[in-house]
Amino acid sequence: MKKNIAVLRGDGVGKEVSKGAIEVLKTIGQQFGHEFHFQYGLIGGEAIDTEGTPLPQETVDVCKQSDAVLLGAVGGPKWDQNPAYLRPEKGLLQIRKALNLFANIRPVTTYNALTDISPLKQDIIEGVDFVIVRELTGGLYFGKPSGRSVDENGEETVVDTLQYKRSEMERIIYKAFEMAQTRRKKVTSVDKANVLESSRMWREVAEGISKEFPEVELEHMLVDNAAMQLIRYPKQFDVVVTENMFGDILSDEASMLTGSMGMLPSASLSSDGPSLYEPIHGSAPDIAGKNIANPIATILSAAMMLRLSFGMEKEAKAIERAVDQVISAGHRTADIQRAGKSPVQTTEIIDQIKAAL
Amino acid sequence: MKKNIAVLRGDGVGKEVSKGAIEVLKTIGQQFGHEFHFQYGLIGGEAIDTEGTPLPQETVDVCKQSDAVLLGAVGGPKWDQNPAYLRPEKGLLQIRKALNLFANIRPVTTYNALTDISPLKQDIIEGVDFVIVRELTGGLYFGKPSGRSVDENGEETVVDTLQYKRSEMERIIYKAFEMAQTRRKKVTSVDKANVLESSRMWREVAEGISKEFPEVELEHMLVDNAAMQLIRYPKQFDVVVTENMFGDILSDEASMLTGSMGMLPSASLSSDGPSLYEPIHGSAPDIAGKNIANPIATILSAAMMLRLSFGMEKEAKAIERAVDQVISAGHRTADIQRAGKSPVQTTEIIDQIKAAL
Ligand SMILES: CC(C)[C@H](C(=O)O)[C@@H](O)C(=O)O
Ligand SMILES: CC(C)[C@H](C(=O)O)[C@@H](O)C(=O)O
Numbered sequence: 001m002k003k004n005i006a007v008l009r010g011d012g013v014g015k016e017v018s019k020g021a022i023e024v025l026k027t028i029g030q031q032f033g034h035e036f037h038f039q040y041g042l043i044g045g046e047a048i049d050t051e052g053t054p055l056p057q058e059t060v061d062v063c064k065q066s067d068a069v070l071l072g073a074v075g076g077p078k079w080d081q082n083p084a085y086l087r088p089e090k091g092l093l094q095i096r097k098a099l100n101l102f103a104n105i106r107p108v109t110t111y112n113a114l115t116d117i118s119p120l121k122q123d124i125i126e127g128v129d130f131v132i133v134r135e136l137t138g139g140l141y142f143g144k145p146s147g148r149s150v151d152e153n154g155e156e157t158v159v160d161t162l163q164y165k166r167s168e169m170e171r172i173i174y175k176a177f178e179m180a181q182t183r184r185k186k187v188t189s190v191d192k193a194n195v196l197e198s199s200r201m202w203r204e205v206a207e208g209i210s211k212e213f214p215e216v217e218l219e220h221m222l223v224d225n226a227a228m229q230l231i232r233y234p235k236q237f238d239v240v241v242t243e244n245m246f247g248d249i250l251s252d253e254a255s256m257l258t259g260s261m262g263m264l265p266s267a268s269l270s271s272d273g274p275s276l277y278e279p280i281h282g283s284a285p286d287i288a289g290k291n292i293a294n295p296i297a298t299i300l301s302a303a304m305m306l307r308l309s310f311g312m313e314k315e316a317k318a319i320e321r322a323v324d325q326v327i328s329a330g331h332r333t334a335d336i337q338r339a340g341k342s343p344v345q346t347t348e349i350i351d352q353i354k355a356a357l
Numbered sequence: 358m359k360k361n362i363a364v365l366r367g368d369g370v371g372k373e374v375s376k377g378a379i380e381v382l383k384t385i386g387q388q389f390g391h392e393f394h395f396q397y398g399l400i401g402g403e404a405i406d407t408e409g410t411p412l413p414q415e416t417v418d419v420c421k422q423s424d425a426v427l428l429g430a431v432g433g434p435k436w437d438q439n440p441a442y443l444r445p446e447k448g449l450l451q452i453r454k455a456l457n458l459f460a461n462i463r464p465v466t467t468y469n470a471l472t473d474i475s476p477l478k479q480d481i482i483e484g485v486d487f488v489i490v491r492e493l494t495g496g497l498y499f500g501k502p503s504g505r506s507v508d509e510n511g512e513e514t515v516v517d518t519l520q521y522k523r524s525e526m527e528r529i530i531y532k533a534f535e536m537a538q539t540r541r542k543k544v545t546s547v548d549k550a551n552v553l554e555s556s557r558m559w560r561e562v563a564e565g566i567s568k569e570f571p572e573v574e575l576e577h578m579l580v581d582n583a584a585m586q587l588i589r590y591p592k593q594f595d596v597v598v599t600e601n602m603f604g605d606i607l608s609d610e611a612s613m614l615t616g617s618m619g620m621l622p623s624a625s626l627s628s629d630g631p632s633l634y635e636p637i638h639g640s641a642p643d644i645a646g647k648n649i650a651n652p653i654a655t656i657l658s659a660a661m662m663l664r665l666s667f668g669m670e671k672e673a674k675a676i677e678r679a680v681d682q683v684i685s686a687g688h689r690t691a692d693i694q695r696a697g698k699s700p701v702q703t704t705e706i707i708d709q710i711k712a713a714l
Binding site for chain 2: 075087089093118119121124140141143146147148151155156157158160161162163164165166167192194195196197198200201223227228230231232233245246249250251252253255256261
């Protein structure tokens with residue numbers, strides 16, 4: 001097969017880790033007889049510096065013409081004092097909106113080889129295997145009004161708006177049920193229905209869609225309880241679906257089950273065009289350029305791309321197996337290395353994974 | 358001293374655990390020569406059943422005339438299908454508003470005797486000692502508009518509003534700095550400033566107030582990162598301050614550090630009247646009436662009342678020591694008992710704690 005992949009390397013470690021994913025994709029291409037073409041686009045801080053905007057139109061065009069998008073990470077202290085519209089994260093939010101990336105899929109799988117580096121006890125995390133399905137283009141992230149004003153008593157007030165249309169809830173919850181059907185057939189819908197109107201509607205929509213999937217069990221869980229259950233007994237989860245901000249918080253929390261954010265990939269699925277794949281970690285400016293970042297989350301994101309955008313299940317599995325083999329053999333970057341053992345560099349891990357393919 | 362304490366026992370285990378706190382307070386009163394008068398008020402499901410509203414005016418009056426309020430817990434499946442205004446939780450939200458309980462204080466301290474029941478590894482939780490200061494009367498919980506409508510395309514839409522006045526941010530952040538000054542002098546302000554306008558204002562207000570406390574270190578942390586750091590390295594925290602919904606999620610998550618919600622007390626401080634003390638757990642309908650609930654969170658809430666509302670530090674310490682002694686001796690309810698050991702009943706634990714005083 002022939003596929004065009006848009007690559008947005010971004011800032012900080014984004015460049016180093018996306019390089020790893022590209023090399024692995026090239027190796028897979030050679031081995032399985034696929035042609036992957038890579039086209040590069042600017043996003044985030046680098047785009048602000050060179051183009052004056054965190055998401056140039058050209059980047060959107062490159063993405064729209066691609067079959068899938070690979071993203072590194074954006075952001076850094078250099079742009080932290082910028083006004084909101086000139087911040088790297090704005091580029092990320094804008095590309096999500098521009099490509100209609102409504103469904104962020106974050107698998108949480110623990111590696112037995114890594115239970116020693118997790119802050120959680122081994123019996124809690126062994127065998128954990130669930131997916132967080134996070135709504136990505138609605139809620140507090142995009143609702144209007146969002147801004148400050150002066151109230152009737154002359155006092156400064158600020159609002160953000162948590163907004164959802166019924167159809168936005170439907171498509172993401174539908175996606176979660178579809179995924180559950182190919183897995184252990186359980187959907188945990190997370191909301192705050194004892195406080196929020198939007199959550200009460202969310203619950204109603206979830207009930208409605210569950211009627212179309214009689215073989216899938218639907219469970220509702222309050223977000224505060226979910227934050228607790230994720231560490232208390234994570235094996236109870238199969239597919240967790242929730243709105244944008246709750247998903248942001250819960251999926252970062254869940255990343256600790258594996259011991260390092262450096263291990264977790266994500267897919268952001270589009271309703272009508274190419275999907276986007278990125279590690280869940282950020283640009284980690286403190287370690288950028290030192291050749292010590294863990295490229296595995298991005299490499300596993302490339303595997304998700306092969307599986308979900310290109311239907312290349314065998315190829316995706318090959319990458320996942322290679323990663324497993326390399327970390328089981330003890331080749332690990334600093335974030336996942338055992339105490340007393342010396343960590344391996346970014347480029348070395350990439351070479352090891354290519355060799356294991 | 359002579360003090361009037363309003364008691365809102367609520368529903369489910371609320372009745373059993375508040376009984377424990379009352380008995381312990383009576384014992385303390387005898388030992389230290391204080392007169393505690395208890396006056397009872399209805400709230401939650403029971404109030405809905407008997408008065409047709411989750412918070413009768415009479416209850417508000419009883420609270421306002423008291424020196425401090427003790428609350429058990431509200432809610433249960435019986436009222437889950439009720440419309441929003443007739444749900445037990447509404448009573449809780451209304452009493453917070455009626456008494457101006459703007460600051461919810463949740464200490465998170467781990468007991469060495471209980472490290473075996475936490476899902477986290479011992480070296481992560483040993484010696485953890487921080488406080489979450491959660492804003493309790495603003496944000497998404499009370500902002501208007503909150504409701505459904507039909508948009509210009511005829512589609513159902515819903516909004517909730519995250520709203521804050523500058524003065525509401527100031528008083529809670531000020532409280533956090535005051536507390537930090539009597540502790541390890543570090544405030545972690547949690548927000549989502551890379552996305553929310555309200556968070557950007559929150560950060561600005563925090564910076565302003567930090568100028569009045571030059572000896573206290575201020576650190577900003579994004580809420581997704583905070584959800585991670587709480588389990589990755591909880592010892593880094595001293596005082597964590599955040600808005601209402603973020604605080605709801607993070608404090609329930611943090612409760613897992615101790616291994617059981619049954620251990621964690623809370624205080625909700627008023628700006629202008631009596632403060633309220635309650636366990637952070639809910640009414641646990643599944644175990645209600647079985648005499649197996651853990652009363653310690655409520656008993657420790659009574660200790661917080663003595664300390665924060667009545668200035669009775671010695672008396673508070675006496676309760677905390679008694680609790681420590683009882684659990685160290687292995688007398689524990691089911692939620693915190695070691696595997697293989699038989700759990701102790703609610704009333705037994707209460708008697709043990711009284712005996713240890
Ligand atoms: C960088 C930030 C805007 C983003 C988000 O909040 O969505 C990030 O935390 C993520 O989860 O992808
Ligand atoms: C019962 C519910 C409304 C409440 C809240 O969300 O504040 C509870 O979770 C709490 O934390 O006290």
